[in-house]
Amino acid sequence: MIKVSVISKQQQRYTQLLAQAQLPDLCLTDDPSQASIILADPPLIANQLEQLPKLKWLQSTFAGIDALIKPHLRQDYLLTNVKGYFGPLISEYVIGQCLNYYRHFHQYAQQQTQSLWQPIPYQSVSGKTMVIIGTGSIGCILAKTAKALNFSVIGVNRQGLSASNDFTQTYPITELQHALSKADVIVSILPSTEQTNDIYNQQCWSHCRNALFFNVGRGNTVVESDLINALDNKQLNHAYLDVFKQEPLNQDHPFWHHPKISITPHIAAESFPEQVIEIFKTNYLRFKQQQDLNYIIDFNSGY
Numbered sequence: 595m596i597k598v599s600v601i602s603k604q605q606q607r608y609t610q611l612l613a614q615a616q617l618p619d620l621c622l623t624d625d626p627s628q629a630s631i632i633l634a635d636p637p638l639i640a641n642q643l644e645q646l647p648k649l650k651w652l653q654s655t656f657a658g659i660d661a662l663i664k665p666h667l668r669q670d671y672l673l674t675n676v677k678g679y680f681g682p683l684i685s686e687y688v689i690g691q692c693l694n695y696y697r698h699f700h701q702y703a704q705q706q707t708q709s710l711w712q713p714i715p716y717q718s719v720s721g722k723t724m725v726i727i728g729t730g731s732i733g734c735i736l737a738k739t740a741k742a743l744n745f746s747v748i749g750v751n752r753q754g755l756s757a758s759n760d761f762t763q764t765y766p767i768t769e770l771q772h773a774l775s776k777a778d779v780i781v782s783i784l785p786s787t788e789q790t791n792d793i794y795n796q797q798c799w800s801h802c803r804n805a806l807f808f809n810v811g812r813g814n815t816v817v818e819s820d821l822i823n824a825l826d827n828k829q830l831n832h833a834y835l836d837v838f839k840q841e842p843l844n845q846d847h848p849f850w851h852h853p854k855i856s857i858t859p860h861i862a863a864e865s866f867p868e869q870v871i872e873i874f875k876t877n878y879l880r881f882k883q884q885q886d887l888n889y890i891i892d893f894n895s896g897y
Contacts, residue, residue: 595621596882597648599629601639602655604867608633611871617878631881633874636661643668651881654891655870657732657863660786660812663896673891674877676870681735683863688781688808689739691834691856692719695806720744725773728783728811729757729764730897732863736781737761748773775801779808786812787896799824804831810862813838818849825854836862 596619600608612622612633623629630650632639639652640661651672654662659675694700698714705712724740726733729749737747737760746762750773754766765773770793774780780802784790794809795817807830809816818839824830835849836858849855877887891897 595619596631597621597623597629598631598633598878599623599626601626601632601634601642603635603638604655607867608655608871611867612874615871615875617875619882620878631878633870640664640667651877651887653870653874653877655865655867657865658785658812659891660814660896663891663893669893672881672887673893674873674887674889675891676865676873677731677889678873679866679869680863681732682739684732684783684810685736685739687810687836687858687862688736688779688834689719689743691808692779692806695832721746722778723748723776724779724781725750725777726761726781726783727751727767727770727773728785729761730783733781733783734758734760736783745779748776771798771801774798774805775803777802777805779806781808782811782815784811784815785897786814790815792817794821796820796823799829802829804828806831807833808836809833810836813841822848822852825852830854832856834858836860 598620602608609622626632626642627645628648630648632646632649632652633655634652635655636659649671654673654675657676657680659673662673696717696719698716701714720743722745724745725748726737727750729751733749734757737749737758740747741760747760749757749761749764750767750770751757751764752767754764756764791814793815799820802824821833825833832854834856837860841860843849843857849857873888880887
């Protein structure tokens with residue numbers, strides 16, 4: 595039997611789904627120290643890694659695994675994450691906010707409370723340029739969605755190689771500032787790595803012209819004071835922030851009350867247990883047959 599332990603805020607649901615899956619030789623245990631496989635939320639398991647002597651494979655319930663790749667943590671096991679489900683959700687978030695901004699739906703909702711009939715001149719997203727920084731599976735789906743609305747889509751990644759035909763142009767990360775100079779909408783989907791720390795700084799924003807900025811990747815990428823300055827100096831028109839350096843965001847943080855910042859509590863794309871279990875089931879069968887697992891994380895690169 596292969597012992598599996600679940601450590602998650604949604605443990606009960608995961609346990610139910612695993613029982614329904616009836617995977618061969620899988621035995622659920624409430625004692626993680628006895629498990630060779632762990633299905634877990636990264637923040638909940640990170641501090642327990644040293645107490646898992648039999649761990650061989652950890653399936654993250656999140657796409658983001660930065661809590662597990664800190665230099666001081668053990669790396670002598672297989673780590674896999676969740677992919678393939680977040681692109682549509684991120685697209686809904688970004689496109690929804692863009693349409694709300696350019697078509698003034700929020701203002702109309704306010705006017706309705708005042709019985710005020712007052713048309714507001716608006717812009718179409720058609721013909722605008724979206725720069726997507728991070729062109730993995732999520733970035734590619736967002737690019738496809740944006741292209742369908744007639745955005746011109748520019749990608750930015752490590753090597754500057756196009757990830758799909760939906761990008762009209764792709765720049766290497768070394769030319770990020772050049773890409774940003776073309777942007778009406780900027781979307782960051784970067785992971786948390788040493789290379790991405792504070793990549794969005796004043797030097798970066800100095801090349802922007804009244805762009806919208808979305809951070810749906812990781813909060814470590816943003817120099818927070820520089821972002822506020824960029825908004826105050828009209829280098830950016832608005833920032834939509836779903837991730838932060840510290841979460842939850844402190845109640846006294848200046849982001850809360852800035853008129854050009856919209857905050858959401860890390861909900862742009864959530865992991866649904868039903869989707870995670872589909873990935874786990876496939877990987878479990880591969881693990882049992884000693885095959886390579888899907889979505890293995892490289893501890894060195896951080897993704």
